[in-house]
Amino acid sequence: MTLVLTLILLPLAAGLGLLCLRSSLPRRILVTGVTLAVCCGSVALALLPTPVDLSGLSLNYHWINLGMLLVEIAMGLYIIYVGVRARHPLIVGLALAQAGLMVWFELTAGLHLEVAQNLFVDKLSVIMALINGVVGGGICLYSLGYMREYHETAHRDVADRRPLFFSLLFIFMGAMFGLIFANNLVWLFLFWEITTLCSFLLIGYTQTDEARRNALLALVMNLAGGLAFAVAIVWLYRQTGSIELQTLIKSNKVLMLMPAALLCFAGITKSAQLPFSSWLLGAMVAPTPVSALLHSSTMVKAGVYLVLRMAPVVAHTNVGMMVAMVGGVTFVIGSLAAITTSEAKRVLAWSTIANLGLIVLCGGIGTYEAVWAGILLIIFHAVAKCLLFLCVGVVEHKLHSRNIEDMSGLVLRMPRVAMMMEIGMAGMFLAPFGMLISKWAVLKAVVDASPLLSVFVVFGSAATLFFWVKWMGKLVQVVGPSERIKKELVLGEAIALYGLSAATFLTCLLFPLISSIFIKPYILDVYGNFADLGQGNVIIMMIMMAMVLLFPLSLIGQGKGPKVVDAYLGGANVKGGERFRTIAGTVQDVSIGNYYLQNFFNEAQLSRWGVIGCTMLLAAMFFLTAFV
Amino acid sequence: MNPWIRILIYLIAAPVVGCLLAGWDRRISARMQSRRGPPILQPLYDVQKLWQKQNIAVQRSQNLYIVFFLLLVIFTGALFFGGSDLLLVIFALTLAAIFFVLGAYKASSPYSFIGAERELIQMMAYEPMVLLAAIGMYMVTKSFAVDDIAVHPKLLVLVLPGIFLGFLYTLEIKFRKSPFDLSSSHHVHQELVRGITTEFSGRTLAMIEIAHWYETVFLLGWVYLFFASMPVLGVAASLLVFVFIILVDNVFARLKWQTAIKSAWVVAAVLGFGNILVLSMLH
Numbered sequence: 001m002t003l004v005l006t007l008i009l010l011p012l013a014a015g016l017g018l019l020c021l022r023s024s025l026p027r028r029i030l031v032t033g034v035t036l037a038v039c040c041g042s043v044a045l046a047l048l049p050t051p052v053d054l055s056g057l058s059l060n061y062h063w064i065n066l067g068m069l070l071v072e073i074a075m076g077l078y079i080i081y082v083g084v085r086a087r088h089p090l091i092v093g094l095a096l097a098q099a100g101l102m103v104w105f106e107l108t109a110g111l112h113l114e115v116a117q118n119l120f121v122d123k124l125s126v127i128m129a130l131i132n133g134v135v136g137g138g139i140c141l142y143s144l145g146y147m148r149e150y151h152e153t154a155h156r157d158v159a160d161r162r163p164l165f166f167s168l169l170f171i172f173m174g175a176m177f178g179l180i181f182a183n184n185l186v187w188l189f190l191f192w193e194i195t196t197l198c199s200f201l202l203i204g205y206t207q208t209d210e211a212r213r214n215a216l217l218a219l220v221m222n223l224a225g226g227l228a229f230a231v232a233i234v235w236l237y238r239q240t241g242s243i244e245l246q247t248l249i250k251s252n253k254v255l256m257l258m259p260a261a262l263l264c265f266a267g268i269t270k271s272a273q274l275p276f277s278s279w280l281l282g283a284m285v286a287p288t289p290v291s292a293l294l295h296s297s298t299m300v301k302a303g304v305y306l307v308l309r310m311a312p313v314v315a316h317t318n319v320g321m322m323v324a325m326v327g328g329v330t331f332v333i334g335s336l337a338a339i340t341t342s343e344a345k346r347v348l349a350w351s352t353i354a355n356l357g358l359i360v361l362c363g364g365i366g367t368y369e370a371v372w373a374g375i376l377l378i379i380f381h382a383v384a385k386c387l388l389f390l391c392v393g394v395v396e397h398k399l400h401s402r403n404i405e406d407m408s409g410l411v412l413r414m415p416r417v418a419m420m421m422e423i424g425m426a427g428m429f430l431a432p433f434g435m436l437i438s439k440w441a442v443l444k445a446v447v448d449a450s451p452l453l454s455v456f457v458v459f460g461s462a463a464t465l466f467f468w469v470k471w472m473g474k475l476v477q478v479v480g481p482s483e484r485i486k487k488e489l490v491l492g493e494a495i496a497l498y499g500l501s502a503a504t505f506l507t508c509l510l511f512p513l514i515s516s517i518f519i520k521p522y523i524l525d526v527y528g529n530f531a532d533l534g535q536g537n538v539i540i541m542m543i544m545m546a547m548v549l550l551f552p553l554s555l556i557g558q559g560k561g562p563k564v565v566d567a568y569l570g571g572a573n574v575k576g577g578e579r580f581r582t583i584a585g586t587v588q589d590v591s592i593g594n595y596y597l598q599n600f601f602n603e604a605q606l607s608r609w610g611v612i613g614c615t616m617l618l619a620a621m622f623f624l625t626a627f628v
Numbered sequence: 629m630n631p632w633i634r635i636l637i638y639l640i641a642a643p644v645v646g647c648l649l650a651g652w653d654r655r656i657s658a659r660m661q662s663r664r665g666p667p668i669l670q671p672l673y674d675v676q677k678l679w680q681k682q683n684i685a686v687q688r689s690q691n692l693y694i695v696f697f698l699l700l701v702i703f704t705g706a707l708f709f710g711g712s713d714l715l716l717v718i719f720a721l722t723l724a725a726i727f728f729v730l731g732a733y734k735a736s737s738p739y740s741f742i743g744a745e746r747e748l749i750q751m752m753a754y755e756p757m758v759l760l761a762a763i764g765m766y767m768v769t770k771s772f773a774v775d776d777i778a779v780h781p782k783l784l785v786l787v788l789p790g791i792f793l794g795f796l797y798t799l800e801i802k803f804r805k806s807p808f809d810l811s812s813s814h815h816v817h818q819e820l821v822r823g824i825t826t827e828f829s830g831r832t833l834a835m836i837e838i839a840h841w842y843e844t845v846f847l848l849g850w851v852y853l854f855f856a857s858m859p860v861l862g863v864a865a866s867l868l869v870f871v872f873i874i875l876v877d878n879v880f881a882r883l884k885w886q887t888a889i890k891s892a893w894v895v896a897a898v899l900g901f902g903n904i905l906v907l908s909m910l911h
Contacts, residue, residue: 430726431719440715444772447763451908454763455901459893462755466748469726473733473744478687537713544720547699554692562685567737568826577686577737592738595745600886 003048004121004181007041007129010034011174019167028144031166035137038173042133046126046518068190069106073099075197079219082200086216094223101230102189109237120183120246123522127375128180128305131382135297135500136173142390142496143169143289146397149490150287154397158206165205169293172198176298180305185233185243192229192266192302196222199299202290203283214282221279225269225303232262245309249526253313260313261625263306264323264363265618271303271356274330274614277607280353284345288393291345295352296386301378304356307363308374312526315366318628321450322621324364326614328456330357333610335463340596340603344392344402347467348385351428354460355381355435358442361456365449368527373441375519376511380434383507384427387500391421394493398485404471405593409478414488418475419552420501427504429461429468432544434508441533470594479592480578508545512538631710631775638709638845639702646841647672649848653874660878675837681830686735691832693731694839700724701839705846711775714762721846725751728824728836735827743823747811749885753892754798760900761798764791765853767907778856785854785865790903792854796869797895801888802847805873807880808888844870 014034021027076099083091143166151160175198178191196219204215236259237243240251248256248263272280283294294300307323314320334354338347355377362374394417395410396402410418427433439461446454489497507514515532523530566573569590571580578590651668658665667673685691704720707713725747732744766772768787769780777784785792801808812823825836848866855862883891 431716431723436719440719443715443759443763447766451763451767451904452901454760454904455897458756458759458763458896461759462752465722465726465755466752469729469748470745472726473730476730476734477736477741478734479736534713537716540707540712540716544703544723547696547703548723551692551696554695555689561688562683562691564688565684565686567686567735568739568821569737570739570821590738592736592741595749600889 003041003045004119007038007045007133008174008177008181010041011038011170011177013174015167015170015172015174017167018170019163021163024148027163027166031140031144031170034170035140038133039137042129045121046130065106065186068187069103072102072190072193075193079197079223082216082219086212088216088220091216091220091223094220094227098223098227098230101227101234102186105230105234105237106186113237113243115184115242115244117244117246118184118187119181121181122525123518124305124308124375125180127379127518127522128301129177131301131379132173132176132180132297134503135382135386136176136293138496138499139289139292139297139386139390140166140169140173141492142292142393143287143492145490145492146289146393147287149397154400155206158208161205165202165287168198168202169289172202172293172298176302179302183245185236185245185248188245189226189229189233192270193226195270195299195302196226199283199294202293203286205286205290208285211285214279214285217282218279221269221276225266225276228262228269229266232259232266235259235262249309249312253317256313257317257319257625260310261319261621264310264314264319265621267303267306267310267363268323268326268360268618269303271300271307271360272353273303273326273357273360274333274353274607274610275618277330277334277353277610281346281349284349288345288389288396291349292386292389292393295348295389296382300352300356301382304359304363304374304378307360308371308378311363311366311371311374313366314364318624319621320364320366322364322617322624324361324450324453325456326617327357327360327362327364328453328460329610329613329617330354331361331460332357332456332463333606335460335467336601337603337606338467339463340598340601340606342404342594342596344395344404344407344471345389347404347471348388348392351464351467352381352385354464355385355428358439358457358460361453362442362445365445365453367445367449368523368529369441369445369448369531371526372515372519372523372530372532373438373445375522376438376441376515377435379514380427380438380507383500383503384424384433384435387420387424387497387504388428390493390497390500391417391424394489394497395421398488404474407471408474408592409480409482410475412478412482412484414485416488417497420497422472422475423501423504425468425472426548427508429464430548432508432541432548434504434511437508437511437533437541444533474594477592479590480576509542635706635710638705642705642845643838643841646838646844647675649844649870650837650841653870656871656874657878660875671837671841675834678829678834678837679831683830683832685829685832686737686827690731690734690827693727693734694828694832694835697724697727697731698835698839698842700727701842701846705842705849708774708846708849711773711778714765714772714774714777715759717774718758718762722751722755724839728839732824732827737827739821739826740824740828743811743826746885747824749889750801750804750808750811753808753889754801756893757794757798757896757900758802760896760904761788761791761795761850764788764900764904764907767904767911774853777853781857783855783857787907788854788903790899790906794895794899794903795851795854796872797899798892799847799851799869800873800876801892803844803873805877807876807883809877809882810885810888 076095079095080092175191175194182188200215200219203218204211239255269276331354334350338350359374359377362370428435443457520530566577569580571582573580574587579587582588650671655665701724708717729744729747732740765777769777804812812825851866851869852862855865
């Protein structure tokens with residue numbers, strides 16, 4: 001009970017404390033300490049029986065609500081200030097509308113508002129808390145080493161604002177805990193807005209023109225979602241006189257459709273689904289830990305969390321169908337777009353958008369199978385994607401490039417990081433790793449619920465295969481001699497990367513356990529029904545896993561290897577395998593570059609069609625809910 | 629029959645059958661080109677000879693990828709003939725193919741690299757249709773398990789005509805036969821430089837050949853599933869499909885990769901998805 005409060009308040013307090021801490025050593029101590037505490041706290045929470053008994057904790061004090069209102073107003077004013085300074089009328093308008101609505105609501109309804117339970121912790125919250133605490137904690141540790149290198153060697157031109165950076169990191173984390181545990185929608189909304197503001201500040205961290213522009217883009221899109229959220233609260237209150245999440249989920253479905261549609265819309269903006277995915281692509285300008293945080297443990301996961309919470313309400317309705325289709329279209333377009341770019345972070349960003357699309361698809365379908373698959377996706381995606389981002393961050397510092405083409409031969413240059421990157425990528429799409437297990441579950445769920453939606457999954461996953469394998473291949477490919485880079489990782493980075501690599505394996509190996517301990521009770525609680533992949537299939541997956549694990553082992557014990565010769569180059573090789581003499585007698589260098597099929601799939605065109613299509617779907621969703 | 633016995637039979641019989649099919653392939657192709665062609669057992673002689681050759685490579689570890697490719701292809705077939713989940717079979721097949729591609733990447737030669745890249749494009753081209761085929765079978769039989777699909781009383785091809793035709797189309801790609809022999813230029817079209825297999829030689833090349841035998845049997849096994857309620861017809865249809873693929877191989881010239889992926893996706897969307905659309909409207 002106090003644990004839940006501590007998890008929310010400790011990172012928030014630490015965040016405020018870090019803001020005042022100028023020197024490096026105490027900051028390191030504080031960050032490490034709080035991270036460990038939060039990690040342990042979330043694991044301890046997982047061990048408690050759920051729903052966690054919060055009855056002794058009514059929290060119905062007037063001053064709490066008043067305090068929250070003040071924080072909300074302060075944030076609103078700040079956002080308006082930002083909007084005015086940037087001459088961005090849309091931001092000002094959205095912020096004014098939102099703040100006006102909430103203040104009016106608090107003043108008229110807030111006084112006689114009875115909330116039975118402000119906080120609520122079930123198994124889904126516990127899963128999210130574990131991801132937030134453990135993966136998010138890993139990112140914080142990683143940042144310690146990363147940010148020092150960032151400012152001292154890699155990016156000297158960027159003003160060193162590390163106190164602010166770490167402060168925001170922890171406030172973000174605390175707000176995410178609040179968001180997961182909140183049952184009172186007004187509270188949830190406050191934490192929702194805090195994450196929006198934190199992401200705005202973090203994306204703009206470097207204060208370059210591009211960073212500022214992209215930060216504003218993120219702000220405006222998330223404010224639109226926030227406005228939908230605020231309207232949902234008011235609507236729900238008008239309908240039921242309650243502002244509790246549990247009431248929304250458990251009361252009459254038909255009445256709840258509009259608030260649910262609005263909340264799904266908010267979730268879609270936050271999880272960067274298609275009309276809104278540009279903000280997540282723009283967020284790459286921030287330092288890598290920020291990207292990792294936004295993509296794996298917080299922010300976008302808050303969006304899909306909300307969509308999955310709405311799943312039982314929207315299942316088998318037009319709203320659900322439209323949400324599912326937005327997810328499906330995003331999955332296909334995101335996967336195709338990821339083929340066309342060679343910039344590592346952009347590939348990762350598109351892949352995040354695509355995979356979140358799959359989760360949104362699950363949420364929209366909303367059957368027990370689909371939600372089970374969606375939760376699995378959240379878990380596996382958080383771990384593997386975080387690992388990949390952190391690896392790319394390290395590589396970027398060492399090679400001064402995040403272009404995949406420059407990562408050729410990384411297995412020799414940075415063997416450890418390359419290995420972990422391969423693990424991360426395998427985790428993203430390959431049997432028998434996590435994401436594939438969940439994709440399989442998604443496919444089954446989709447076929448059972450509405451087979452026509454499976455068309456999105458099959459085409460999307462074919463594209464996924466292409467862009468991951470060519471990246472994997474680039475890492476193992478070796479042309480010419482290469483020098484091993486000294487000191488690949490500093491301590492904090494090493495802890496985070498090794499931990500996450502281990503977690504990628506462990507989540508797959510232990511997935512039946514995770515499923516039965518955490519996900520099954522939640523699904524049974526909400527739907528009273530449950531299905532999984534079947535024990536025989538899981539055993540086969542484990543056999544495959546053993547085979548895949550044998551591969552790196554076989555690389556070590558090779559014994560008498562083959563005789564090494566030069567590659568065939570279509571001419572006489574000139575000393576070593578990198579040059580050859582052509583028919584004309586000239587000496588030609590060999591260079592090998594991946595296919596990006598840019599004339600075949602055009603990124604800009606794809607996203608344009610995606611934006612148009614998904615906007616129409618969302619419009620149809622609101623139209624159908626309001627008038628049909 | 630006990631699944632383990634079936635798997636055992638597969639493990640022993642598949643390379644024999646696959647080898648004979650490969651021999652027939654070369655003989656029939658030769659006859660189509662007005663040649664005599666080699667003896668039926670020529671593929672076996674080839675493999676025997678390759679097996680005795682010196683072990684050379686560009687990168688030390690490249691051959692290991694192929695060992696795992698072979699293992700996983702055999703594993704995939706074992707899953708299929710053991711009656712396992714069809715989706716799982718597809719995923720295992722994909723994993724196997726990825727080892728093949730990564731091996732070619734590892735070889736780090738421009739030719740094997742282009743082969744690998746094209747093989748990936750081919751995988752991207754056939755994957756949707758293969759998955760749709762599994763989904764179509766599930767919609768009719770209510771199960772993904774090969775065991776259940778095989779004992780379904782109805783003749784699946786009658787309700788899944790679009791999916792069957794689409795599946796045939798992807799078989800052309802999967803067998804790496806002309807017009808889709810983009811990634812490797814295969815037997816009957818003798819060319820100087822191979823694609824994906826350029827840098828593999830000796831024992832490793834023999835393994836690729838053996839993997840191909842296993843794969844052929846497994847894919848024809850899938851064709852059989854469409855006719856499983858009438859076993860004799862099923863075997864006949866599988867063999868007919870095999871001959872048909874050889875015919876197409878000899879009739880068509882190679883297409884560009886753009887055409888390959890576009891046409892395969894259109895086929896999957898029209899024939900495959902169309903079939904599923906009709907099925908779900910009937911329900």
